[in-house]
C-alpha cells in the first residue's frame with residue numbers, strides 16, 4: 324500500500340518548524356499515491372461554506388500546485404470547503420500545469436453519505452453498517468441531494484418525514500457548526516468519512532473490484548461540469564461514473580433546485596483559478 328500523504332499533518336509540522344514554502348512540501352509529497360487536502364479554515368456560526376472561499380481558494384490552489392510538481396499521478400482528494408468550488412480550482416490548476424487527469428481528482432462528500440446512512444438507520448431502527456443511501460450533487464446546503472429512494476435496504480417514509488430527514492442531511496454540517504459555537508466544524512466526523520473514502524481509493528488501487536463511493540468529480544451526468552454520483556473506483560481512479568439512477572419526482576425537484584447554486588459555485592472556482600494562474 325502506498326503512502327497517503329496528509330497535507331494537514333505537513334501543515335501542522337510546518338507551523339512548529341516555520342513553514343518554508345512549497346519546496347519542502349513537494350519533498351514530503353514525492354511518491355505519494357493518494358493526497359488528501361483538508362487544509363484551510365472551518366466555518367463559524369452564521370457562515371456558509373461559500374464564505375470560506377476567500378481564504379481557502381488560495382490555499383487549495385497553492386497545495387494543488389505543489390501536488391502537480393511532486394506527484395501528479397497520485398489521486399487528489401479535496402476535503403477543504405467550499406468543495407463545490409475548491410475541486411474546480413484544483414482542476415484548473417492541474418490543467419494549467421498540463422497534468423490534469425479527471426479520473427484522479429475527487430471532492431470528498433462521504434460525510435453526507437455517512438449522515439444519510441445514520442439518520443435513515445436511526446429512523447428505521449436499522450443497523451447503520453448495513454444501510455447505504457447515495458447522496459448526489461454537491462457539498463453545501465441545497466446542493467446536497469440525498470436519494471432516499473435508492474437506499475439499500477429499501478425504506479419508505481411519509482412525505483413530511485422524508486422532507487425532514489432530507490433537510491437534516493442538508494443542514495447537518497451547519498447543525499454541527501452551530502453546536503460547536505465558534506470552535507470549528509465537524510472535524511472528527513470528517514476524519515472518519517475521509518478515512519473511509521481514502522481506504523476505498525487505496526483498495527481500488529490495490530486491485531479490489533466493485534469499490535463504489537459517491538464523490539464530486541468532473542461529470543457529464545448533468546449540466547454541471549462537476550457533480551457527485553456513485554463512482555466505480557479502479558486502479559486509475561474513476562473507472563465508471565454510475566450516474567443518477569432513477570429519481571423520484573421529489574428527488575428530481577431537489578436536483579433542479581440545486582443546479583443554480585452548484586453552477587455558480589463551480590463557476591466561481593473556475594474564474595478564481597483562471598485569474599490567478
Ligand SMILES: NC(=O)C1=CN([C@@H]2O[C@H](COP(=O)(O)OP(=O)(O)OC[C@H]3O[C@@H](n4cnc5c(N)ncnc54)[C@H](O)[C@@H]3O)[C@@H](O)[C@H]2O)C=CC1
Pocket residue numbers: 331334335338361362363364365366375379382401402403404405406431432433434435462507508509510513
Ligand atoms: N468535505 C467535508 O465533508 C468537510 C470539510 N470540512 C472542511 O475542512 C477544512 C478543515 O476543517 P477542520 O479540519 O475542521 O479545521 P481545523 O482548523 O481543525 O484544521 C485546519 C488545518 O488547516 C491548516 N491550515 C490552515 N491554513 C493553512 C495554509 N495556509 N496552508 C496549509 N495548511 C493550513 C491548519 O494548520 C490546520 O491544521 C475546512 O475548510 C472545513 O470546512 C470540514 C468538515 C467536513
Ligand SMILES: O=C([O-])CC(=O)C(=O)O
Pocket residue numbers: 365366372404434495496497499500508509
Ligand atoms: O459544514 C461545514 O462547514 C463542514 C462540512 O462541510 C460538513 O460538516 O459537512
